[in-house]
Amino acid sequence: MANPFNLPMMGRSLRNLLSRPATRRYPSEVRPHFAGTRGTLEFDLDTCVFCGLCARRCPTVALTCSREDRFFAIEQLRCIACGVCIDLCNKDSLRMSEDAPHVHLHTGAAPGDPRPGHQEWHQQPPDGSPPVPGDAAGGTATAAV
Amino acid sequence: MKRTTIPFGPQHPVLPEPLVLDLILEDEKVIDAIPTIGYIHRGLEALVESVEYTEFGYVVERICGICSFMHGMGYAVAMEEIMAVEVPERARWLRLIWAEMSRIHSHLLWLGLGADAFGFENLFMHCWRTREEVLDIFEKTTGGRIIFSVNRIGGVRRDISDTELAAIVTKLQQLGASFTETARIFETDPSIRHRLSGVGILSREDAHAVDAVGPMARASGIRMDTRLTGTHLYDRLDFEPVLETAGDCLARVVVRVREISQSIDLIRQAVDRMPKAEGAPIEVKVRGLPTGEVFERLEQPRGEVVYYIKANGTKYLERFRARTPTFANIPAMIKLVKGCDLADVPNIIMTIDPCISCTER
Ligand code: SF4
Ligand code: SF4
Numbered sequence: 001m002a003n004p005f006n007l008p009m010m011g012r013s014l015r016n017l018l019s020r021p022a023t024r025r026y027p028s029e030v031r032p033h034f035a036g037t038r039g040t041l042e043f044d045l046d047t048c049v050f051c052g053l054c055a056r057r058c059p060t061v062a063l064t065c066s067r068e069d070r071f072f073a074i075e076q077l078r079c080i081a082c083g084v085c086i087d088l089c090n091k092d093s094l095r096m097s098e099d100a101p102h103v104h105l106h107t108g109a110a111p112g113d114p115r116p117g118h119q120e121w122h123q124q125p126p127d128g129s130p131p132v133p134g135d136a137a138g139g140t141a142t143a144a145v
Numbered sequence: 146m147k148r149t150t151i152p153f154g155p156q157h158p159v160l161p162e163p164l165v166l167d168l169i170l171e172d173e174k175v176i177d178a179i180p181t182i183g184y185i186h187r188g189l190e191a192l193v194e195s196v197e198y199t200e201f202g203y204v205v206e207r208i209c210g211i212c213s214f215m216h217g218m219g220y221a222v223a224m225e226e227i228m229a230v231e232v233p234e235r236a237r238w239l240r241l242i243w244a245e246m247s248r249i250h251s252h253l254l255w256l257g258l259g260a261d262a263f264g265f266e267n268l269f270m271h272c273w274r275t276r277e278e279v280l281d282i283f284e285k286t287t288g289g290r291i292i293f294s295v296n297r298i299g300g301v302r303r304d305i306s307d308t309e310l311a312a313i314v315t316k317l318q319q320l321g322a323s324f325t326e327t328a329r330i331f332e333t334d335p336s337i338r339h340r341l342s343g344v345g346i347l348s349r350e351d352a353h354a355v356d357a358v359g360p361m362a363r364a365s366g367i368r369m370d371t372r373l374t375g376t377h378l379y380d381r382l383d384f385e386p387v388l389e390t391a392g393d394c395l396a397r398v399v400v401r402v403r404e405i406s407q408s409i410d411l412i413r414q415a416v417d418r419m420p421k422a423e424g425a426p427i428e429v430k431v432r433g434l435p436t437g438e439v440f441e442r443l444e445q446p447r448g449e450v451v452y453y454i455k456a457n458g459t460k461y462l463e464r465f466r467a468r469t470p471t472f473a474n475i476p477a478m479i480k481l482v483k484g485c486d487l488a489d490v491p492n493i494i495m496t497i498d499p500c501i502s503c504t505e506r
Contacts, residue, residue: 006333006334006335007334007335008326008329008330008333008334009265009267009268009330009334012271012326012327012330013267016267022270022274033284034281034284034285036285036288036303037284037288037289038288038289038294059196059200059203060203080203080292080294081288081289081294082203082294083288083294083302087302096288
């Protein structure tokens, strides 16, 4: 029978009692993410040339790109943050923000829209058609996050 | 004597994942155990028919959240073999370093769960706190904590700078030094010894007979470790597997505790011996379609994993199969459970380090 007075955990437990907690008081105290953390995919409408390379190679088919309609969409709930699209894009239009992805609680952009996590961008064609009012970038972005 | 059947699982406080054992008892003694698996079968192997081989690596990683790096690495290495790709040396060293780090974090996770299973919640917290530091290193170097997406056929996608590698070694050595106290608790605490010592003894002969793998076999004194084959650059390191001879639950715990320090040392050796070639290529472009078949073996934290891949010259592989270590250890677990007390069943199941997600895929 082992010696019942041999308590190797005791010293550690007493020290813990007197020391600061090892945990953070989340959410008031948030640990910053490291540089290079793969968080949420972000898109920049101004630089994208709608080549569609990213959409073709995304393993989860999370991207939609249409050159004719100057249209780009991300399904954030399909994206697995692998970063393949970012490596491929020659125009640096895609980047990964370090923030954790949003929790997509809404069922869609509008009531009845069944696409939580859907984000889309439309660029006005440079053929003189009227820009969308109040949008300096000449495009519109709709996000359902 | 009258026999009673007690269903153990799929929901049981000690089980992190669903596994069912129908325990047939006579009084308090288990005389037979009938396992059932299949509760979390996701059909990942069949997905290979509809996901292109270049993208299937992301599926393979998701077989299991703990060995995700090793699964991704195993798939990449196997595909590289089929396609006869020469991977840059730096990528192979980085893979080895990440693989050993996965072993550390897996063993720490398991030690925590094990401590919880034998009623030592304080120790559970300590192990997981230590594990958190390893996950931080993963997040810094790969961008992910659990799913790393860093392996690609032909190499790895992120480099680690030489200064950062040195910093990682220092950090892991500090972690190892602070872990020695926890390790001592696992090895010497009387309540742990009382609970585990002499329980669920798997003799060396039995371990051979039921084909136990990994720490399970090494705790029974079998010198078996895929790393001994010297593949994946392990031949450049001084490596001798941790062996115990008692074969009981305590021996399995002790093997894992020591393997943590061993992995830290292997990472130190790897960083010392890898060429200081920051900026050297870490991947090669892979072109063409794979044809042929291959077996690939790796030593995962739980034991040896075997991949079988058959490619038929199209974008889609014909067959992908992973024989995971837990699957190999289930016969050993059944053997141990027979004849033990009902109260020891949770400990025996935990000490094989079951990973049911891997097993069912
Ligand atoms: S690869 Fe870049 S430029 Fe091409 S469509 Fe995607 S985001 Fe736009
Ligand atoms: S990060 Fe990966 S999954 Fe997400 S959109 Fe890009 S390629 Fe697709």
